[in-house]
Each structure stands twice: as C-alpha cells, then as structure tokens.
Amino acid sequence: MRWIALILFLLLSSSIWGDNHIFLFHRFDDPRHPSTSVSTKQLRKDFQYLKEHGYRVVSLDYLIHHMNEDKLVAFTIDDGYESFYLHGFKLFREFGYPFTIFIYTEAIDSEYSDFMDWVELRYLAKFGEIAIHSYNHSHLTHLEPIEVMRDTQKAIEIFKKNMGYPPKYYSYPYGEFDKDVRDIIEAFGFDAIFNQSIGAVNSESDIYNLNRIPLLGKYDIRKKLKIRFLPVEWFQPHHYPKDGKLKRVIAKVPENLKRVQLYISGYGWRVVPVDNGIVDIEFQKPIKLKYRLTRLFIRTFDNRWNGNLIVK
Numbered sequence: 362m363r364w365i366a367l368i369l370f371l372l373l374s375s376s377i378w379g380d381n382h383i384f385l386f387h388r389f390d391d392p393r394h395p396s397t398s399v400s401t402k403q404l405r406k407d408f409q410y411l412k413e414h415g416y417r418v419v420s421l422d423y424l425i426h427h428m429n430e431d432k433l434v435a436f437t438i439d440d441g442y443e444s445f446y447l448h449g450f451k452l453f454r455e456f457g458y459p460f461t462i463f464i465y466t467e468a469i470d471s472e473y474s475d476f477m478d479w480v481e482l483r484y485l486a487k488f489g490e491i492a493i494h495s496y497n498h499s500h501l502t503h504l505e506p507i508e509v510m511r512d513t514q515k516a517i518e519i520f521k522k523n524m525g526y527p528p529k530y531y532s533y534p535y536g537e538f539d540k541d542v543r544d545i546i547e548a549f550g551f552d553a554i555f556n557q558s559i560g561a562v563n564s565e566s567d568i569y570n571l572n573r574i575p576l577l578g579k580y581d582i583r584k585k586l587k588i589r590f591l592p593v594e595w596f597q598p599h600h601y602p603k604d605g606k607l608k609r610v611i612a613k614v615p616e617n618l619k620r621v622q623l624y625i626s627g628y629g630w631r632v633v634p635v636d637n638g639i640v641d642i643e644f645q646k647p648i649k650l651k652y653r654l655t656r657l658f659i660r661t662f663d664n665r666w667n668g669n670l671i672v673k
C-alpha cells in the first residue's frame with residue numbers, strides 16, 4: 362500500500378510541477394528593429410532543438426487545457442507586424458508549429474504600413490489563432506477605467522466584424538497592467554490573459570495572468586527553457602509607491618525554501634532569507650525606483666521563478 366501511495370504521490374507531484382513555456386515574438390528578420398526582431402535562421406535551430414529534445418509545440422488552446430503536462434511550448438506574436446507574414450510564417454508551416462498572433466487592432470484596421478491586413482490574418486487563422494492586444498496600444502495603467510473598457514470593446518467589435526468570431530485571448534500592450542486594469546479586462550470573459558513577465562506556466566498558474574517569455578534579439582532558448590515555475594503569493598508591493606520609494610517586499614513562497622533571490626528592476630538580484638515560507642524584507646534605506654515599470658522577481662537556486670509588476 363505504501364508503494365502505491367508513494368507512486369501516486371510522485372505522479373501527482375510531477376504533474377503539479379510540470380513546466381511549460383509560452384514564448385513571445387514581435388518581428389522576424391527585420392534588421393531595422395534589431396532589438397525586437399528574431400532571425401529565422403536562429404529560429405530554425407531553436408525549432409529543431411525543441412523537436413529533438415522532447416518538447417511539444419502546441420496551440421494556446423491545447424496548452425491552457427493541459428497545464429498539468431510538461432514540456433509544452435506555445436508561441437505567441439504581439440502587434441501583428443507584416444514581417445511574420447513575410448518571413449516567420451514559412452518556418453512555422455515547415456515545422457507544423459501552431460502560433461497565436463495578438464493584434465493591435467487599430468494598426469490593422471487603419472492599414473498602418475508594416476502591419477498585416479485582415480485578408481492576411483484571415484488566411485493565417487487557418488494555421489494559428491488570432492487574438493487581441495488592445496485597440497490602440499496605450500499604456501492601460503494611464504487610462505481611466507472607462508477608457509480601458511472602451512478600448513477593449515472597440516478591439517473586440519472590430520475583430521468580430523473582420524474575423525467573424527470573437528477573440529478568445531488578450532495580451533496587455535507592453536505587458537503593463539495593475540489590479541484595476543486586470544479586473545476590467547478579466548470581466549470581458551476571455552479564455553485566458555497574457556502578460557510579459559518571465560516565467561514558466563503549469564496547473565498552478567493563474568489563467569488570467571499567464572507568463573510569457575520574450576525572445577528578442579540574441580537569446581539562448583535552452584536557457585529560457587530551463588526557467589521553471591514557482592508558486593508565489595505577492596502581498597507587497599501591490600501598487601507603485603506614491604513617493605517612488607520601495608520600502609518593503611512581502612511574499613509567500615513554498616515552506617521548504619530557506620533562501621531565495623529577489624530581483625528589483627535597476628538593482629539586480631540579491632539573496633534574501635525565507636522564514637517559514639515568508640519573505641519579508643524591510644529596506645533600511647528605501648529603494649528609489651528607477652523605472653516607471655518596475656519588475657520584481659523571486660527566483661530559487663534551482664531556477665524556479667515568479668514575477669510581480671508595479672507600474673506608475
């Protein structure tokens with residue numbers, strides 16, 4: 362009996378601790394924008410690597426319904442630049458890999474140069490998923506709640522008119538959101554919502570706040586695939602401090618941890634103690650935040666990550 366219990370425990374714990382990765386791209390083979398473009402030459406090697414090392418590249422739809430599995434990979438592409446249609450798509454087709462494009466609907470609808478058009482998107486929808494990335498790509502945390510609501514409504518309406526069905530997924534412009542923005546977007550009833558905070562996903566992830574790992578410029582996908590999921594409940598900070606000074610960080614982490622690493626944008630990593638599953642760091646000298654968008658991460662020594670975001 363003990364054996365059965367042990368085997369069951371191992372099976373269960375391995376499924377709970379599965380690590381899946383959602384990657385984020387913007388442009389493909391576009392030398393005008395080296396920092397947000399990836400080369401398809403590099404990407405071909407990455408795709409080959411995934412194929413040879415037991416990763417399964419799946420649609421977001423599959424992923425969000427099988428979060429308890431392991432080594433799933435999903436690819437997402439934000440904004441809707443023409444370079445995917447011109448360069449990236451061919452490679453995805455060659456490998457038979459699905460993808461999801463999050464479009465900034467104003468750019469598509471107003472036919473901004475450098476973006477795909479509706480005809481191209483309707484064609485791509487045969488091979489991948491099309492979803493939304495707001496109407497006009499604003500910093501949502503700077504808008505009034507009613508404006509966030511209108512922007513999202515408009516994005517959905519225009520999408521429906523041109524694609525013939527409502528979008529299933531949403532990704533935040535610039536990956537920026539706070540609790541208020543999140544509540545508004547969530548109320549629209551999307552199947553899942555995506556951020557840009559680095560991290561893996563599994564069955565413990567919040568389906569309305571799924572981590573994606575950006576692949577930009579020069580990167581090493583093997584390193585990104587080593588990032589594992591860490592459950593963390595962030596208590597503080599919840600908001601960007603009014604005086605721009607971070608005084609305290611409080612978070613709940615798994616109880617077996619004794620020390621973790623804490624990252625703050627502009628200040629890098631530091632090792633901090635954990636007391637009975639609680640990280641509670643009060644800074645003797647408050648930390649003067651350097652950026653409007655500040656990321657905090659907690660990382661274990663075996664590369665499990667969880668992030669928190671505060672935006673001014």
Ligand SMILES: [Zn+2]
Pocket residue numbers: 439440465494498534535
């Ligand atoms: Zn974007």
